[in-house]
Amino acid sequence: MPAVEVSFGSGSYSVSEGSTVTVTVSLSAVPEREVTVLLSATVTVPLSATLTTTTSRRPRRSVRLTVSLAAGVTAAARTTTATVAIDDDDVPQVEVSFVRDGDGGAGAEREVTVALSATGLGGADAADFSGVPSDVTFAADETSQQFVFTAIGDSVDDDNESVRLSFGTLPAGVTAAAPTSATVAIVDDDVPAVEVSFGSGSYSVSEGSTVTVTVSLSAVPEREVVVLLSAAGLGGADAADFSGVPSDVTFAADETSQQFVFTAIGDSVDDDNESVRLSFGTLPAGVTAAAPTTATVAIDDDDVPRWR
Incomplete structure (x- = not known):
């Protein structure tokens, strides 16, 4: 009886899950008797395959086929084994979350x-x-997408506004992971309109005494505000009769009240009915005058007239 060689038709095959592939086993010649060739199959999983918490997909598996030889049958050198690679047709479970920058992760392996x-929020x-x-939309090989959020400028003083971004109904195989929402705070660059009085x-x-004068804003200005002041003498009063009126008062961003001390300078002149009218100068943008827009300081004369 002739000696024959047995071999696989190919050293490698590939098949998708749920499908089939035909494997051929061949002899080098007509054996002239019945020949039984034993086969064995070994499932292998590559050692380099790693599963992550974001995917349920299995690593690529394969089956190695090997022949056991009968008497008078030898293995052909070209293919004594055949490997059938099983192509996984499942897609991984993935998680979606908001991040500041693109972050790597498991690809979805389909469009998502x-x-x-x-x-x-906050108006x-x-x-x-x-x-x-x-x-x-993520392509099959993408793990990050970005979009540009624009805060539209306006002239309205609208502090504490923000926008909460969240996911809608998620498709099959996609779950939400922290952070599941993102809040975009809109920083207002407008200042409130305020009134000064x-x-x-x-x-x-009285002559020789002082009085404290107050200047007020109707609300916190949220910026430094400088209000100009002017003083006009009435009833014969002039710069020699008073002091202490500044050229302006300055409010810090969180202040609504400023004061200054008006001094009535004493003299020996009988000058009844003197007074000083205080008023605002040109006001800065966003500041308007409210009543009382002027203040009159009456100077009480403490001198008596001289008789001849």
Whole structure:
């Protein structure tokens, strides 16, 4: 009987999950008797394959086929074994989250569309922002997508506005991971309109004494505000009769009140009915005058007239 060689038709085959592949075993010649060739199959998993917490997909597996030889049958040198690679047709479970920058992770291995929603907080509405898409789409090999959020400028003093971004209904195989929402704070660059006024429309002070004059703002200005002042003598009063009126008062960003001390200078002149009218100069942008817009300081004369 002739000696024959046995071999596999190919050293490697490939098959998808749920499908089949035909494997051929061949003899080098007609054996002239019945020949039984034993086969064995060994499942192998590459040692380099690693599973992550974001995917349930198994690493690529394969089956190694090997022949056991009968008497008079030898193995052909070219293919004594055949490996059948099993191609996994499952897609991994992935998680979606908001991040500041693109972050690596398991690819979805199919196109994934994630719906987005935007909710205004602190008074923010659609007029305050733009650029939030209704969804983002990941290609099969992508793990990061970005979009540009625009805070629309306006002239309204609207502090504490923000927008909360969140996911809509997620597709099959996609779950939300922390952070599952993102809040975009809109930093307001506008300042409030404020009103300036004197604490009182009238003050009174005796010669040689002082009185405190108050200047007030109607609200915290959120920036430094300088208010110019002017003083006009009435009833014969002039610069020799008073002092202490500054050329301006300055409010810090968080201040609403400033004071200065008006001094009535004493003299020996009988000068009844003197007074000083205080008023505001040109006001800065965003500041208007409110009543009382002037303050009159009456100087009480303490001198008596001389008789001849």
